[in-house]
Amino acid sequence: MLHLNIKDETSKLKAVVLGTAKESGPIPLPAAAYDPKSLEHILAGTYPKEEDMILEMEAFAKVFKKYGVRVFRPEVLPDCNQIFSRDIAFVIEDKLIKANILPDREEEFEAILHVLDKMDPRNILYPPNEVHIEGGDVMPWNDYIFIGTYTGKDYPDYITARTNWQGVEYIRKMFPSKKVKSFELRKSITNPKENALHLDCCFQPVGKDKAILHKNGFLIEEEYEWLLAYFGKENVFEITADEMYQMCSNVFSIAPDVVVSERNFNRLNRWLRAQGFTVEEIPYAEVSKQGGLLRCSTLPLVRE
Known part of the structure; x- marks a missing residue:
């Protein structure tokens, strides 16, 4: 049995x-x-090749192996992009919540049924249809659950708007003992430097009290300021629009002192090392062309 635990x-x-x-x-x-x-990248003819992305993901798998992490992989579906497992489900405490994702990605969830079979079925939640929520927008952080959302009236017009207000309310209802704090994200269909697809595209905690943050990813300045005050300016690494575009906030923590990062994130990786982190650098620039990076490729099930 897998005893889910993500706090x-x-x-x-x-x-x-x-x-x-x-x-x-x-x-x-x-x-x-x-x-x-x-x-x-589709229009520029620079869309990533499958063999390059396989190599990058194997480098990630090697790091997990090095740290003794139990790694599950989805069943391979023909002609299906299954890189971003964070989009299909996410875990809070001992519950796995199925993401109500874009309908044509439904089969991706079925490809991890062999993993779900190892869980208590009572701990798997299936939100109602009106609830739209994706793992990239959801971050459990001690007493809080941080959620990225977009509640503009034009929500249906944006394929990049992923978590709606019903999604935020659903999490509030399911986890009444947690403080649910939502953040309005800036969305753009045409300009990748102006689009925070998920919360983890412009913010992520690292270590015990630090964070990576990009101001322009947030539509409401007060919400950005709240995060800055919560972590403390001295504990925050501010990324530029270009670094957000490169997905600098989408690194992944294996432990409070170990961060997996892209090898080209020179400025970020220097800062992380200066803060005392072990930085495991891997190539991930090809996967990044699809608008997701390390955190997006993972669905954590159990942490200590």
């Missing part, structure tokens, strides 16, 4: 689902792009 973003990781790039299918047509960064 924060950084405690020592014991078990995780890591996505797969195998058989990820042909280059999508521009009309089928889910986000502006993928669209940009």
